[in-house]
Amino acid sequence: MDDVIIVKNLTKKFGNLIAVNNISFSVKKGEIFGFLGPNGAGKTTTINILSTLLKKTSGEAFINGFDVSKEKDSVRKNIGIVFQEPALDNRLTGRENLYFHARIYGLTKEESKKKIDELLKLVELENKADKLVMYYSGGMKRRLEIARGLIHDPKVLFLDEPTLGLDAQTRRHIWDYIKKLNKEKKISILLTTHYMEEADFLCERVAIIDLGKIVAIGKTKNLKDKIGGDTIDLTVRGKNVVNFIKEVKKLKKVKKIIKNGKGKIKLIVGKGEEMLPKIMKIADKNNCDILSINLKKPSLEDVFLHYTGKNIREESVDLKKEFMKRRMKMRRH
């Protein structure tokens, strides 16, 4: 079987609120699958159901063939999870945190020691392993949590907002670890995020979720292609600008042309890189100077906007609160 996660018509209601609304998707073996959406979209709720921590209202879900509501023990053996909220014991060292967890999962002393050494190496915390976690930075804590999630060799790893509250540089590091462990351990990963760039960098496929519903699903590249082409912004000057625009309009694969005044033009085109030389030629012919030209490929941000009609960052008030909460928590610990 190639699908390590199968979700069919999954729904979760909290009273009147439908937090997860009839979603279906599957995750293939060895894949990093992204669950992308703003705060409150239903991402954590979905992960909680898949990891047997929360009861579904209706629908079905299977991890490695095991039913999440009927075969909880088998499901738990097959998954590792890194929660959205940090959950480490700050009064223990990194190594002790891992050891404690390993013993809970039934590893012997010797197995634990071996596994812990291997994982500390994977997340590059060997040198800090015997320091108390309270002295770890946010990024180090996340790495330790990732190592902890891997201790019983799960087939599937859930990462709920793995870089929330981390600075840009640390986030990049965490991304590298996630890629590395996916590659080296061949582990399948379901990660949730509200960072478009994160999903773009890490995931082959994503489901975009908004208000409990999957609004788009597929390979990131296909989703971007579907929404209709690249954007070229240019500023042009010269006597024959009107003629220039007329000729550009006639080019095949120019889907849309928007004039923004004072020689500023926005074009929606097929493949942008193929259009640039043609545009330059027309400019030359009409004695126009191109003062600036900027080609932009569609991003997942554009995909989100396309399907939901809103910008993911519009939800940023709540996210800021969440961010601050986590920051404070990290500092306190």
Ligand SMILES: Nc1ncnc2c1ncn2[C@@H]1O[C@H](COP(=O)(O)OP(=O)(O)O)[C@@H](O)[C@H]1O
């Ligand atoms: N235990 C709960 N009781 C009531 N409502 C909840 C509970 N957990 C989550 N919700 C609500 O369900 C929705 C989805 O939440 P969540 O899954 O945490 O979203 P996300 O992880 O995408 O930010 C939100 O509106 C949230 O307030």
Ligand SMILES: [Mg+2]
């Ligand atoms: Mg969440």
